[in-house]
Amino acid sequence: MRANTIALAGNPNTGKSTLFNTLTGLKQHTGNWPGKTVIHAEGSFEYNGEQYVLVDLPGTYSLFSNSTDEEVARDYIIFDQPDATIVVLDATSLERNLNLALQVLEMTNNVIICINLIDEAEKKGIRIDEKKLSRELGIPVVKISARNKKGIDQLLATLSDLVNGKIMTTPYRMTYSQEIEDAITKIESKLKVYFQDTYPSRWLALRLLDGDEELILKLQHHNNNRQLEVKTHDVPISVKS
Structure with a gap:
């Protein structure tokens, strides 16, 4: 077991x-x-x-x-x-x-x-x-x-x-300004195509909006170097998945 x-x-x-x-x-x-x-x-x-x-x-x-x-x-x-x-x-x-x-x-x-x-x-x-x-x-x-x-x-x-699945959670998530929420939604849709449900797409989108370069490198390492391009505020961020 x-x-x-x-x-x-x-x-x-x-x-x-x-x-x-x-x-x-x-x-x-x-x-x-x-x-x-x-x-x-x-x-x-x-x-x-x-x-x-x-x-x-x-x-x-x-x-x-x-x-x-x-x-x-x-x-x-x-x-x-x-x-x-x-x-x-x-x-x-x-x-x-x-x-x-x-x-x-x-x-x-x-x-x-x-x-x-x-x-x-x-x-x-x-x-x-x-x-x-x-x-x-x-x-x-x-x-x-x-x-x-x-x-x-x-x-x-x-x-x-x-x-064991006997408790179902609905975790509280912060809500941001409409501009940020719109950007999150756009980035999430791209991320889900590449990662499905492997990673928390909303959290990833927030980190990419923050310009977390270290996270981008980690995604490259963990995802077999397949190229993904995500735009945050019209600035392309290259992520390999």
């Missing part, structure tokens, strides 16, 4: 590594990402008779590929396409942490928001309505304390339901 691959994403200092250790215990190993000096941590665990491989992505504040850590995290979600991505947020700094979560929601549908450090938030009088947040974001939201192992069972049950 194939193991489910799960990406663990989050800002630095959200308790992501604590959750990783809680779930995987001693069944983990570290090394470097291929061609990078960034640490690659991977572990495994079993839940309800199913095997899971958990990949701890570098802690980042965004996924715009402005640093090696961001590039590694972004590329894993886009090109390795894990079965689910858990985004760990700090309950005491939820608004700041949501920036990364919204970026992940542009990239994949199978996302769980994991609000960690809930015990610390409660000490500060912070109350979080996870059900309302789940409705707003269109994905499951679970509150936990990884350090105290509070909420872990609910997280695992939610993860199992998500990867």
Whole structure:
């Protein structure tokens, strides 16, 4: 039976590594990402008779590929396409942490928001309505304390339901100005011809509009060098697919 691959994403200092250790215990190993000096941590665990491989992505504040850590995290979600991505947020700094979560929601549908450090938030009088947040974001939201192992069972049950298709998500996507939305639509139609549903076409269109040259090189590498031309604001961008 194939193991489910799960990406663990989050800002630095959200308790992501604590959750990783809680779930995987001693069944983990570290090394470097291929061609990078960034640490690659991977572990495994079993839940309800199913095997899971958990990949701890570098802690980042965004996924715009402005640093090696961001590039590694972004590329894993886009090109390795894990079965689910858990985004760990700090309950005491939820608004700041949501920036990364919204970026992940542009990239994949199978996302769980994991609000960690809930015990610390409660000490500060912070109350979080996870059900309302789940409705707003269109994905499951679970509150936990990884350090105290509070909420872990609910997280695992939610993860199992998500990867087995028992939870259908409708992730929130940012809406931009009409000019940008029109450009996105035009670029998406071109991208879908070449990539079908291999990659998230809306997210790719946004990155191409941003002039993300690094992403263009990655698409060349992953798609057998077949030429694709996309125009963004009448500026041709050459992408090989």
